[in-house]
Amino acid sequence: MKFADRTAAGRVLAEALETGVWVDPLVLGLARGGLPVAHEVALSLGAELDVAVARKIGAPGHPEFGVGAVTAGGEPIFDAHALRTSGLTPEDLSSTCEAERREARRRLDVYRSGRAVRVTGRDVLIVDDGLATGVTARAALREAREAGPRRLVLAVPVGATQSLRHLGTEADLVVCPHERVDFRSVGRFYRRFDQTTDAEVLALLEQHRHD
Structure with missing residues (x-):
């Protein structure tokens, strides 16, 4: 299909x-x-x-591999299995998370x-x-x-x-x-x-x- x-x-x-x-x-x-x-x-x-x-939070060096997501205003969420597989913690992704939150805000400003x-x-x-x-x-x-x-x-x-x-x-x-x-x-x-x-x-x- x-x-x-x-x-x-x-x-x-x-x-x-x-x-x-x-x-x-x-x-x-x-x-x-x-x-x-x-x-x-x-x-x-x-x-x-x-x-x-909602913006995907990608693994460092592999942005296409989503291990979490964040919206303009909400708390980030993470896929526990993906974190374990990647050997990552939410703290490791804090800078990526903030960058994606900023992009989510930018898009909302543009669209709305x-x-x-x-x-x-x-x-x-x-x-x-x-x-x-x-x-x-x-x-x-x-x-x-x-x-x-x-x-x-x-x-x-x-x-x-x-x-x-x-x-x-x-x-x-x-x-x-x-x-x-x-x-x-x-x-x-x-x-x-x-x-x-x-x-x-x-x-x-x-x-x-x-x-």
Whole structure:
């Protein structure tokens, strides 16, 4: 199974969510790749669309190997297994964590331009293009939880079975139309998986506000 692109994946995910009953829904696309998916979900549900930002904390010398994640305002979270495998402690990653927190703040400033987003009392759906380790999704879910949503949902078009199970302790509901044991990477489930740019994120947010 492969999606043509993130827009196609978003439509599949939206169909899986259409049967739900949503109270004042807010769809937060996990920047950046989650925004095209979240855009389709928000259109389908008639929901407000905005952005969530969580940054991966990479191992020293191997930034692509995520051992944790951090948001603009929340506490960093770490994958205990990844830390053990790498022989690292959270203290070893403090400077990397702060750099990623600064980047998360920068992105929020760019994407929201000072706009406040109301989360309290709403059904909040955190949407991404897929779920591998789930560390960035976990950070985003915890930050959203602190704002007091009525219900907190994680929604992805495809995800690793084990990670989906683990995040069931963070979200009130996890929705994933295509759950896979043999996951490996998100990109292998897409025919087109180009990097989403800041400009594309801003265009989608602007388009939604005028629809």
